[in-house]
Amino acid sequence: QVQLVESGGGLVQPGGSLTLGCVASGTVFSMEVMGWYRQAPGKQRELVASVTRGGSVNYADSVKGRSTIVRANANNMVSLELNNLKLEDAAVYYCHGRHYDNNYWGQGTQVTVSS
Secondary structure: OOEEEEEOOEEEOOOOOEEEEEEEEOOOOOOOEEEEEEEOOOOOOEEEEEEEOOOOEEEOOOOOOOEEEEEEHHHOEEEEEEOOOOHHHOEEEEEEEEEOOEEEEOOOEEEEEOO
């Protein structure tokens, strides 16, 4: 059974930085795509950033220029660094992995942005 386990998150002041980590267990394959989504209260889940097995990255416009996604294929690990955090970055962040038609999700980690 594939499981994605997130780490990081918590309370951050506006303008601060944080790093989220995720590792997939229970799998012997390297996922085609890994990334991060987020969902704020009352809003739909949205893509934050993703990276393919080949290293192609994609960022949401809202975080472009202030975020970095890094992946370690061998270990099915992915991290997301977010800088210059804004109030609107507050959300539950979910790690996501996709392999062919199968999608896998972590349980989510809360990011709160407040002074």
